[in-house]
Amino acid sequence: MRDLFNLLFNNIDWLFSGIGLVIVPYIFSSFKLKNNNKEQTVFNINLLKDNTEKRYVKEDGMEKEKSIVNVVVDRFVQVYEAHGIKQNQIAFFIDKEFNLQLRDFKDNASILQVLNDDLIKWTCEKFGIQRDWIDGTSEKIYGRKDYYKQIERFIDDICKIIREGEEVELYAFKDGELDRADENHDVILLLRYPIDKINSRIIYKYVPIETYWMWGYWRSRFQLKAIFFICERLHIFIRGYDLKERKKIADRVVFPEKIINDIPISITWYPDDYIDLISQSVQAKETDETEKVREYISKEKYIQYLNDCLKVNNSMN
Numbered sequence: 160m161r162d163l164f165n166l167l168f169n170n171i172d173w174l175f176s177g178i179g180l181v182i183v184p185y186i187f188s189s190f191k192l193k194n195n196n197k198e199q200t201v202f203n204i205n206l207l208k209d210n211t212e213k214r215y216v217k218e219d220g221m222e223k224e225k226s227i228v229n230v231v232v233d234r235f236v237q238v239y240e241a242h243g244i245k246q247n248q249i250a251f252f253i254d255k256e257f258n259l260q261l262r263d264f265k266d267n268a269s270i271l272q273v274l275n276d277d278l279i280k281w282t283c284e285k286f287g288i289q290r291d292w293i294d295g296t297s298e299k300i301y302g303r304k305d306y307y308k309q310i311e312r313f314i315d316d317i318c319k320i321i322r323e324g325e326e327v328e329l330y331a332f333k334d335g336e337l338d339r340a341d342e343n344h345d346v347i348l349l350l351r352y353p354i355d356k357i358n359s360r361i362i363y364k365y366v367p368i369e370t371y372w373m374w375g376y377w378r379s380r381f382q383l384k385a386i387f388f389i390c391e392r393l394h395i396f397i398r399g400y401d402l403k404e405r406k407k408i409a410d411r412v413v414f415p416e417k418i419i420n421d422i423p424i425s426i427t428w429y430p431d432d433y434i435d436l437i438s439q440s441v442q443a444k445e446t447d448e449t450e451k452v453r454e455y456i457s458k459e460k461y462i463q464y465l466n467d468c469l470k471v472n473n474s475m476n
Contacts (some may be wrong), residue, residue, distance in 0.1 A: 241414035342375030
C-alpha cells in the first residue's frame with residue numbers, strides 16, 4: 160500500500176486528471192472495505208471462541224483438556240464406579256424418586272440431561288463424597304475426619320453407624336514393624352460399612368480418617384490403642400494390613416475400595432494384640448504398657464462415654 164501512495168504522489172499531475180479523479184476514490188474505497196472486513200473477521204473469531212472454563216485431567220497417563228461441565232459428569236460417574244457400580248447400573252441404584260432410566264446413562268450428553276443439584280447432593284450424602292470434588296474445585300474426595308484428641312467424636316460417629324443397623328469394619332494400615340522408639344512409624348485408619356446392594360453385591364461406604372497416628376509418640380499411640388479397645392468392646396473387627404499407599408487414604412485423594420481389592424496378601428497384623436493382656440492372648444504385644452493404656456482410657460472416661468452413647472442408641476430403638 161505504501162508503494163501505491165508513492166506512485167500516486169510521484170505522478171501528481173495524473174492524479175488530478177480526469178481518469179485520476181475516477182480511479183483514486185475507488186482505490187480508497189477498496190482499502191477501507193478490506194480493513195472493515197479484517198476487523199469483522201477478528202470480531203467473529205472472538206465471538207466464536209469457547210469461553211467454557213477448562214480443567215486439565217489425567218486419563219491413561221495423559222493430560223487432557225476438558226470443560227468443567229464434562230469434569231463434573233466424569234466425576235459423578237467415577238463415584239459410582241469406584242464403589243463397584245457400573246455406569247449401566249447407576250439408574251437402578253439411585254433412589255427411585257429420581258425416576259431414572261437406563262437410557263439416561265448411555266453417554267455424557269444423556270447424563271447432562273438428568274444431572275441436577277438434588278441428584279449430586281444425594282450422591283454425595285450416600286457415599287460421603289465432598290461436593291467440591293465433584294464440582295472440580297477440590298482434589299479432596301472425602302470430608303475431614305480427624306480423631307486425634309477427639310476420641311469422643313469417634314465414639315459418636317461409631318454409635319451413629321451402629322444406630323442405623325450397619326456392621327462396621329475398621330481397617331488399620333501400617334508399613335513395617337511398629338517401633339515405639341521410631342517416630343516415623345504411623346498407622347492410618349479407615350472405616351467401612353455396607354449401605355446397599357446392587358444385585359448380590361454389597362456396596363460399602365468408606366470413611367477415611369486423616370489422622371496420622373504416630374506410634375512413636377505416647378499420646379498418639381495411647382489414643383489409637385483406646386480406639387482398638389473401644390472397637391473390641393463393640394465387636395468391631397479390625398483388619399490390619401501393611402500398605403505403602405496408606406497416606407493417600409488419609410489425605411483423601413483416592414477411593415479406598417480399589418486399593419483394598421488390590422492388596423496382594425491377606426491380613427498382616429492384628430491390632431487387638433496391642434491391647435490384650437498376656438492372660439488374654441499369647442500373641443499380646445507391648446504388654447509392658449497395656450495396664451497404663453487401660454488406666455489412660457479410664458482416666459479419660461472413654462468407656463463411660465461409650466456406655467452413655469449406647470444407652471442413647473437403645474432408647475431410640
